[in-house]
Amino acid sequence: MKLTRPEAAHLLRRAAVGGTTTQIDQFVGLSRKAAINRLFTTSVTPDLPPWRTFRSGDAHYRAQTKMIEWWVDRMITSPPTIEEKLTLFLHGHFATGREKVEDARLMWDQHLLFRKLGKGPFRKLLGRVSLGSAMLIYIDNETNVVSAPQENFAREFMELHTIGNGNFSESDVVAMARAWTGHNTVGATRENNWVYDPTYVFRPDQHDNGQKTLFGIRKNWDARDTLNEVCFGVKAQDTAEFFARKMFSFYVHANPSQAVITELANGFRQSGLKVKSLLRAILMHDEFWAPTSRYALVKSPVEYMVDIMRRNGLRSSDDFVRWRMERMGMVLFDPPTVAGWGQNDFWLSTATAWAKSEWTTNLKWGAEERGVLQNTDGLTSDQVVNRVLTFYSIFDASASSRAQIKRIVEKTRETAPWEMRHVPFAVGMFMPEVQCA
Amino acid sequence: MSDSNFDELYDQLHADPERPLSRMNRRRFLQGALIAGGSLAVPTAFADYAAAQGANDTVVLTVTLGGGNDGLNTLGPFASGRYRDLRGRLAIPANRAHKATGRMYFHPNLPRLAKRFQDGDVAVVRGVGEPLRDQSHFSNIARWQSANPNGRITGTGWLGRWLDSERTTPFSGVAVGGRGVPLHLRSATSDVTDLPRAGGTSLYGAERSDGRDLRMYTAVRNMGRPSNRSAQVNRVAQVNALSIASARNAAPAFDRELPENELALDMVLAARVVNLNLGTRVLNVTHGGYDLHDDQIGANARVGAHADLLGELDRGIDFFFRTLNPRLANRVIVVVYSEFGRRVEPNGSNGTDHGTASHLFVIGDRVRGGMYGDTPPLQDLDERGNLRVTTDFRRAYATILERALGSASSPILGGRYSPLGMLGT
Numbered sequence: 032m033k034l035t036r037p038e039a040a041h042l043l044r045r046a047a048v049g050g051t052t053t054q055i056d057q058f059v060g061l062s063r064k065a066a067i068n069r070l071f072t073t074s075v076t077p078d079l080p081p082w083r084t085f086r087s088g089d090a091h092y093r094a095q096t097k098m099i100e101w102w103v104d105r106m107i108t109s110p111p112t113i114e115e116k117l118t119l120f121l122h123g124h125f126a127t128g129r130e131k132v133e134d135a136r137l138m139w140d141q142h143l144l145f146r147k148l149g150k151g152p153f154r155k156l157l158g159r160v161s162l163g164s165a166m167l168i169y170i171d172n173e174t175n176v177v178s179a180p181q182e183n184f185a186r187e188f189m190e191l192h193t194i195g196n197g198n199f200s201e202s203d204v205v206a207m208a209r210a211w212t213g214h215n216t217v218g219a220t221r222e223n224n225w226v227y228d229p230t231y232v233f234r235p236d237q238h239d240n241g242q243k244t245l246f247g248i249r250k251n252w253d254a255r256d257t258l259n260e261v262c263f264g265v266k267a268q269d270t271a272e273f274f275a276r277k278m279f280s281f282y283v284h285a286n287p288s289q290a291v292i293t294e295l296a297n298g299f300r301q302s303g304l305k306v307k308s309l310l311r312a313i314l315m316h317d318e319f320w321a322p323t324s325r326y327a328l329v330k331s332p333v334e335y336m337v338d339i340m341r342r343n344g345l346r347s348s349d350d351f352v353r354w355r356m357e358r359m360g361m362v363l364f365d366p367p368t369v370a371g372w373g374q375n376d377f378w379l380s381t382a383t384a385w386a387k388s389e390w391t392t393n394l395k396w397g398a399e400e401r402g403v404l405q406n407t408d409g410l411t412s413d414q415v416v417n418r419v420l421t422f423y424s425i426f427d428a429s430a431s432s433r434a435q436i437k438r439i440v441e442k443t444r445e446t447a448p449w450e451m452r453h454v455p456f457a458v459g460m461f462m463p464e465v466q467c468a
Numbered sequence: 469m470s471d472s473n474f475d476e477l478y479d480q481l482h483a484d485p486e487r488p489l490s491r492m493n494r495r496r497f498l499q500g501a502l503i504a505g506g507s508l509a510v511p512t513a514f515a516d517y518a519a520a521q522g523a524n525d526t527v528v529l530t531v532t533l534g535g536g537n538d539g540l541n542t543l544g545p546f547a548s549g550r551y552r553d554l555r556g557r558l559a560i561p562a563n564r565a566h567k568a569t570g571r572m573y574f575h576p577n578l579p580r581l582a583k584r585f586q587d588g589d590v591a592v593v594r595g596v597g598e599p600l601r602d603q604s605h606f607s608n609i610a611r612w613q614s615a616n617p618n619g620r621i622t623g624t625g626w627l628g629r630w631l632d633s634e635r636t637t638p639f640s641g642v643a644v645g646g647r648g649v650p651l652h653l654r655s656a657t658s659d660v661t662d663l664p665r666a667g668g669t670s671l672y673g674a675e676r677s678d679g680r681d682l683r684m685y686t687a688v689r690n691m692g693r694p695s696n697r698s699a700q701v702n703r704v705a706q707v708n709a710l711s712i713a714s715a716r717n718a719a720p721a722f723d724r725e726l727p728e729n730e731l732a733l734d735m736v737l738a739a740r741v742v743n744l745n746l747g748t749r750v751l752n753v754t755h756g757g758y759d760l761h762d763d764q765i766g767a768n769a770r771v772g773a774h775a776d777l778l779g780e781l782d783r784g785i786d787f788f789f790r791t792l793n794p795r796l797a798n799r800v801i802v803v804v805y806s807e808f809g810r811r812v813e814p815n816g817s818n819g820t821d822h823g824t825a826s827h828l829f830v831i832g833d834r835v836r837g838g839m840y841g842d843t844p845p846l847q848d849l850d851e852r853g854n855l856r857v858t859t860d861f862r863r864a865y866a867t868i869l870e871r872a873l874g875s876a877s878s879p880i881l882g883g884r885y886s887p888l889g890m891l892g893t
Contacts, residue, residue, distance in 0.1 A: 171761045171817060179816020183761040186603065186822070196604045201852060204603070326701045358664070360647060367756075368534075370606055373648055379703055380662035381638075382646035384711035388672030392684075429697035431690075431705070439687045450680055461688045463697075463705035 123371030195273035213238030332359035535759030539826030591890030595858030628655030673715030739791035762817035
């Protein structure tokens, strides 16, 4: 089966952070497998800048802003690849936030892990992220010691990162917390609220070496044993299903059946929990390509911004990207809770709509300068409509969207022809198809 | 709906942006939308929003304390030896606290709430929660907000289902703060406005002096008409249309300056929305940051992260009532709740882990102040060292639904929960 234009556009909206019509057309005619392979093999990882690029004295807030701008530009300019979307997914899955972690460099270190290990075995990624300073600080394992264990890390590690709620007991939380005692950070100096370069340390004297009953198994559990157990031991199926469901909901639609999840989890386990194997299976899945999955997700603000900026030739230097993100409720490197960002339905709110509109209506004034929709004089209304739809890569627009674009083209021509260069273009940004993925 | 209806709307907007749609046209729009839309909620996007509150309608503002508030240090037996032993370094000294009643004290940073309590305007539901299922933030808050008898988490919340039982406008339910509509306000058929922290005439749809804008608004609103397309595309289009249609009603909430503190800002906005008389009946404000596994206290138990949060909460509640039109004061109640309390014994990081029972506060002129529900005894903690729940939170909801919102609670809560005495009928 060769990809049609609407199918290629769907693939790029989901597997990548969108693409222009020119980029989409390079996938038309490929088989599903070949198209997905291209997204997997297009990697831009070697170009990652060194940390000092972002360093801004001791002002970690400013460093974070630079990281946000760098990432947005990277998402805009990368050729279509799974890397950027997968990194965004992993950032939400292993949520940590700069505001609590304080040190932006630790967030950057973690970001690199997502890029370098994100496609590989989940066990390795999980271990490196869990034992990374950003996570240890964000969910308080830096202060988890034998004399007074604390449970924040233990609970979120199981509930949000691995086996999922309902698959562990409260006594497992106690045992997990004890297993992780002594896995702290060192070298952190705090002055004026800034933390400088804390790194992971194991403190044997702060570790609980006693017997602990975790998942019904009594032994002297240590952190590394728990990592292996959730990935390959008695909780392996729970972890595989939990991660598969989360990934499916992010990439396909919100309501996967248990049968689909079991099938994906089984394959994921057979691959040795290789994330790329799971992601490939999800993207190849019939449900991914089903017409009912198309536009079945609401774009997050970051996806929406990147898509619109790319089409307009904009870069972060053209706008106050972080400020826009704050208005829209999605600041990179600062998710709202330990569970990351809401998805899909979460973004269905008037507040998000107003924040998006405020941004897009500002953009429309620059549309003419950017040469969008020039020379419509000789075109029929339908031709102008097609130009707008092609600009947004909506090849399967609903009759309603098409009709409203056409209506505004006609009304504008009739009452304010000098506005033809930006008004139809601006209405395009409000098309629900543009705001969905 | 026929195109001619929309042309009419378009032309009216064009001819005179300040003139509201005539009643007849509005009715025709509604009929048309209903025919086209089937069971979808879209008609409200074209309805007249400025439906005032009824003269006796009660308004309920929920304040969601996100992360699990330490009820025991918010209002507790600070002078009790047992409390001091169990809480250790985290114990609040009674000498700076505000006496409530009996052995109970309000935290030192809650002077205004304590004063309201002394005035008889605060009902405290003690030991509130539900039997322990797990101690996840997310499933606990979802169960509190879903409020189903078996703890099942559903797509609608208890106040959302109440909205479903009412004739509503998009301002009947308002989420303040621009952080999404929380689950307890999510409904099957009613639109809820999510009010951002900044707006005014910059709210898209509010500024209606420019013909170019009006053409845009009409196009976006028309896209919101239900049509044969995927459900999610329909919903996005409807929310866009809704934002434009309600912008002008919401804009005056931003007319005057707002406090900088986020809770105070949200509380002032909430009060202004009520004052605008848009028919608002239920609102939510969220105050996050209560998940204090570490550094809950600072140099002593009266300062630090929890003390700061309670100070913000105290001032925030005060901001709300001071902003509220005094004529509405006896019609508005504030309900403060959290997904769970904290463990009685501190952990090793000057913090507390997730607990169970906590307090729920109901505040307002019409409230019968005092203590409701039994205090969980500090001598009889559960096997994890948590306070035992004495009062199902759904009893507080039943009280609010029946005595404040005037509805039968059983159909909404899916079971019979006996109301508490904190609100008169």
